[in-house]
Amino acid sequence: QKEVEQNSGPLSVPEGAIASLNCTYSDRGSQSFFWYRQYSGKSPELIMSIYSNGDKEDGRFTAQLNKASQYVSLLIRDSQPSDSATYLCAVNNFNKFYFGSGTKLNVKP
Amino acid sequence: EAEVAQSPRYKITEKSQAVAFWCDPISGHATLYWYRQILGQGPELLVQFQDESVVDDSQLPKDRFSAERLKGVDSTLKIQPAELGDSAMYLCASSYHRGGELFFGEGSRLTVL
Numbered sequence: 109q110k111e112v113e114q115n116s117g118p119l120s121v122p123e124g125a126i127a128s129l130n131c132t133y134s135d136r137g138s139q140s141f142f143w144y145r146q147y148s149g150k151s152p153e154l155i156m157s158i159y160s161n162g163d164k165e166d167g168r169f170t171a172q173l174n175k176a177s178q179y180v181s182l183l184i185r186d187s188q189p190s191d192s193a194t195y196l197c198a199v200n201n202f203n204k205f206y207f208g209s210g211t212k213l214n215v216k217p
Numbered sequence: 218e219a220e221v222a223q224s225p226r227y228k229i230t231e232k233s234q235a236v237a238f239w240c241d242p243i244s245g246h247a248t249l250y251w252y253r254q255i256l257g258q259g260p261e262l263l264v265q266f267q268d269e270s271v272v273d274d275s276q277l278p279k280d281r282f283s284a285e286r287l288k289g290v291d292s293t294l295k296i297q298p299a300e301l302g303d304s305a306m307y308l309c310a311s312s313y314h315r316g317g318e319l320f321f322g323e324g325s326r327l328t329v330l
Binding site: 150152202207 | 259261273319323326
């Protein structure tokens with residue numbers, strides 16, 4: 109079983125819609141959680157971090173954490189074509205980071 | 218804006234040759250990571266430094282890979298000899314402290330022919 113699981117997609121949404129990206133992790137003791145955006149051929153770029161249960165909002169992005177269900181999600185409101193990328197979920201477990209394989213998001217104009 | 222510097226951006230080499238990558242983390246970041254990312258997969262940790270000390274190199278293929286961070290600032294990752302399966306993006310990241318947010322450099326894309 110992988111430490112971090114993500115649906116590879118692609119997830120296709122129309123411009124202006126809400127995109128919902130999901131991630132599950134295997135180790136209940138994981139402490140902190142991150143979402144990265146990676147454009148094709150580029151390096152990962154940090155979007156958000158979340159450390160406690162609940163929601164965290166930053167502009168059009170909302171991260172949601174449910175430690176009981178071992179589930180992290182990222183909502184992107186008013187999706188734009190420029191949001192088309194691969195989104196990586198990362199989990200920190202005792203100072204070791206585990207990355208999912210990413211979900212590819214396509215936002216259609 | 219502070220950023221992680223990496224070089225070279227692209228490297229093409231023949232198998233059995235030696236290759237080296239360099240990374241300069243964000244100033245003040247004590248923790249430095251080298252990751253390898255194969256197309257379609259997430260980054261996988263090769264080695265993690267805390268200052269000049271290696272804290273995790275359990276996934277580093279030590280028969281051919283080496284990494285150092287002699288003065289606790291910049292770092293070099295070396296592969297010798299390179300193999301076809303080493304073709305990947307090599308990413309350097311740094312964080313202010315262990316477990317903190319990772320910030321990645323632009324990466325070094327290696328192609329082994």
